[in-house]
Amino acid sequence: MATATAPAATSAPHHQDFEQLLHEHLCAGYQCMFTPTNEEARLEMAVAAVAKRLDMGVVVWSADEGFSNTELSNQNQKYRAPAEALRAITTDVCKIGNGHNVFIFRDLDDFFMDPIVRRLIKSLTEGNKLVNKKFKRPILLVSSKRQLHEKIKPCVTQIEFELPGEEMLRKTVEFVRSSIETNDSAKAQISPELLDKLVGSLRGLTSTEAENALSRCLVRHDGFTDAMIGTILDEKAQIIKKSEVLTYIPEERQATREEIGGFGQLLDWVGRRRLAYSREAQTMQIDYPKGVVLIGVPGTGKSYVAAAVARLLGLPGYIMDIGSVFGSLVGESEQRMRDAIRQIEAQQGCVLLLDEADKAFGGATDSQGDSGVTRRIFGQLLTWLSNKKDRTFVIMTLNRTTGIPPEFLRAGRFDAVWYTDLPTEAERQQILQIHFKKRGVVADQMHLTEDQWAMLAEQTASFVGAELEQLVVESRYLSFERRGSSVPTFDELIEAKAAIIPIATLEKEKIGEIREFCQNRARNVSAPVARTERRVRQRRNVDVNGGGDSN
Numbered sequence: 001m002a003t004a005t006a007p008a009a010t011s012a013p014h015h016q017d018f019e020q021l022l023h024e025h026l027c028a029g030y031q032c033m034f035t036p037t038n039e040e041a042r043l044e045m046a047v048a049a050v051a052k053r054l055d056m057g058v059v060v061w062s063a064d065e066g067f068s069n070t071e072l073s074n075q076n077q078k079y080r081a082p083a084e085a086l087r088a089i090t091t092d093v094c095k096i097g098n099g100h101n102v103f104i105f106r107d108l109d110d111f112f113m114d115p116i117v118r119r120l121i122k123s124l125t126e127g128n129k130l131v132n133k134k135f136k137r138p139i140l141l142v143s144s145k146r147q148l149h150e151k152i153k154p155c156v157t158q159i160e161f162e163l164p165g166e167e168m169l170r171k172t173v174e175f176v177r178s179s180i181e182t183n184d185s186a187k188a189q190i191s192p193e194l195l196d197k198l199v200g201s202l203r204g205l206t207s208t209e210a211e212n213a214l215s216r217c218l219v220r221h222d223g224f225t226d227a228m229i230g231t232i233l234d235e236k237a238q239i240i241k242k243s244e245v246l247t248y249i250p251e252e253r254q255a256t257r258e259e260i261g262g263f264g265q266l267l268d269w270v271g272r273r274r275l276a277y278s279r280e281a282q283t284m285q286i287d288y289p290k291g292v293v294l295i296g297v298p299g300t301g302k303s304y305v306a307a308a309v310a311r312l313l314g315l316p317g318y319i320m321d322i323g324s325v326f327g328s329l330v331g332e333s334e335q336r337m338r339d340a341i342r343q344i345e346a347q348q349g350c351v352l353l354l355d356e357a358d359k360a361f362g363g364a365t366d367s368q369g370d371s372g373v374t375r376r377i378f379g380q381l382l383t384w385l386s387n388k389k390d391r392t393f394v395i396m397t398l399n400r401t402t403g404i405p406p407e408f409l410r411a412g413r414f415d416a417v418w419y420t421d422l423p424t425e426a427e428r429q430q431i432l433q434i435h436f437k438k439r440g441v442v443a444d445q446m447h448l449t450e451d452q453w454a455m456l457a458e459q460t461a462s463f464v465g466a467e468l469e470q471l472v473v474e475s476r477y478l479s480f481e482r483r484g485s486s487v488p489t490f491d492e493l494i495e496a497k498a499a500i501i502p503i504a505t506l507e508k509e510k511i512g513e514i515r516e517f518c519q520n521r522a523r524n525v526s527a528p529v530a531r532t533e534r535r536v537r538q539r540r541n542v543d544v545n546g547g548g549d550s551n
Helices: 018-027 040-053 070-079 082-088 115-126 166-181 192-202 207-221 228-241 264-277 279-283 302-313 332-346 357-361 373-387 425-438 450-459 465-483 490-498 508-518
Strands: 032-036 057-062 101-106 139-143 246-249 291-296 317-320 350-354 392-398 416-420
Touching: 018 032, 018 040, 032 115, 040 057, 040 101, 040 139, 070 082, 082 115, 115 139, 166 192, 166 207, 192 207, 192 228, 207 228, 228 246, 246 332, 264 279, 264 291, 264 302, 264 416, 291 302, 291 508, 302 317, 302 350, 302 392, 317 332, 332 373, 357 373, 357 392, 416 508, 425 450, 425 465, 450 490, 465 490
Parallel strands: 032 139, 057 101, 101 139, 291 392, 291 416, 317 350, 350 392
Antiparallel strands: 246 317
């Protein structure tokens, strides 16, 4: 009979059907399998369904109860000890039913520091003692943790248990709906349109998390209403935040196009790609866009516009903190990356921001100081970017170009590479007005002449968007302190500007490197303009003496 010998290899991509994979492994005679999941109840239902088709039973073991089967209950005190439970599997003690059973061990990994437990697993699997001509009693290890002891890995094959898909989430909604229908049928009413929205908003959650979120919504909104969507997304944001790797971008942080200065070329490009998500495009097998790379110095609005892309595409937005992927335990970093990718894929369509990826992966191909962890994480990400065919739109931002692995920019991983230069004169004026408007001040209230706006734009020629916003903030401090006003004068704007040292001055060489690197490799996010200096009208020179000699 077969024995799994690959070192904790994942037997197949997690998006494949778990029941199908488990069926194949059981038929192939695998001795010991491992499935990391928080959904024990749903997993055990799936295992029971597969076992029934194979005329097998299911026995569950846990440290608090021992074996679940009633035939063994009188000896459970003894079998709560993991070593005793493992020894019993191949004996007549566990000859339950027809003798063929799947043994699910919950959290057995908590005992892997015990050398006896490790030795028993190795002996049982390597000797084909669990699945042979006499009986079939394979082990399925289940744990919320993904780390297996190094000495156990060669004996175990990992099978992923996917997060609930659309069908399961619809069943979850129906379960919650039916639970209130007997008490109040009116509150249990739900339209097909709202059902679709609810299922979409619940993607990426476990069945329990989805059920809890729905139940909370029903309490808050007193029935099924459109307002539930916002509550579910808030709940989802808190759940995803616990991963420490992914953060949900709420809609209120997703800027509209009118709230963005510049980026016209990029936003037009993204707007055209939005058509690829339509049903008509999919019937014609139009590829989903993969995403873009944004290169530029800090403060030029890369992350801000990435959130706006989520709104433009009509998809939820997430930020992956690549620095948080790295853990202290062996294998922890790689598993965190797999978990994050798994959760993103479960969304079945989202915008994923890989912010400041250069900090984590700069020089990744030469990484040796961390035993190659960075290189392996980098490889995982590259493989996923190359292979993904789903609706995930990835935006990777880079603040520098030195040390960036060329593999990142290879065709096929991203659709385009863009760079953010310093904003143009017209864009600077637009950005200033946007930030004033955000604070309740429209341009007409400021009583600046056209020439004053032009002069302000000229004097901030080296400012990035973040510095222009700081200029707005500082000038309003001055106006409020001196006059109790929220609207600064032109002189106060110039005074505030003088107190800000732009990054273009501090990192002139870095900007030059980015421009040189991007010259033939990337497209400018802004539309090309003729960079001509605007002339500010000079004061009229009036000679009151009529040109006469003053002497």
